[in-house]
Amino acid sequence: MIYRNLWLELAVLVVLATVPLVSWSGPRATRLDIEPLSRVPTEIRIIAIPPGLWSTEPNDPRVAGDIVVPPHATVWIADSVRTVHVIVNGFGAVRVTIDSMVSDGRDITFVRNERGEFRRIWTVTPLVP
Numbered sequence: 001m002i003y004r005n006l007w008l009e010l011a012v013l014v015v016l017a018t019v020p021l022v023s024w025s026g027p028r029a030t031r032l033d034i035e036p037l038s039r040v041p042t043e044i045r046i047i048a049i050p051p052g053l054w055s056t057e058p059n060d061p062r063v064a065g066d067i068v069v070p071p072h073a074t075v076w077i078a079d080s081v082r083t084v085h086v087i088v089n090g091f092g093a094v095r096v097t098i099d100s101m102v103s104d105g106r107d108i109t110f111v112r113n114e115r116g117e118f119r120r121i122w123t124v125t126p127l128v129p
Contacts, residue, residue: 034096
C-alpha cells in the first residue's frame, strides 16, 4: 500500500513538472516579403527544404516545398525549414526581406543557423536594373 501511494505521488509529480514543457504556443513562422526592383513582369519561384511554405494568396492555402508567386508577395516559412532558395524567372530582380535582413538579386539562398535565424549564403546580382 505504501509503495502504491509512493508511485502515485511520483507520477503526479512527473506530470506536474512536465506540463510547462509541453504547452503549445501556436505555430511559429518566419515572414518572407518580396518586392520587384525592375519593371519587367516576373514570377518568383521559392523552394524550401524541407517543405514548409505557404503564401498569403487566398487561392493558395496549401503548404508546399516549391511555389511560384507574383511580385509583391508575402510567403510564410515554417520553423522546420532549414534552406530557402528564391529564384527570379525571367529578367529582373527582387528585394527579399526575411528576419529583418534585406537582400537584392535574382538568385538568393538563405540557410537557418543554430539560433533559428536565416542568413544569406548565396546571391546573384541583377542582370537588368
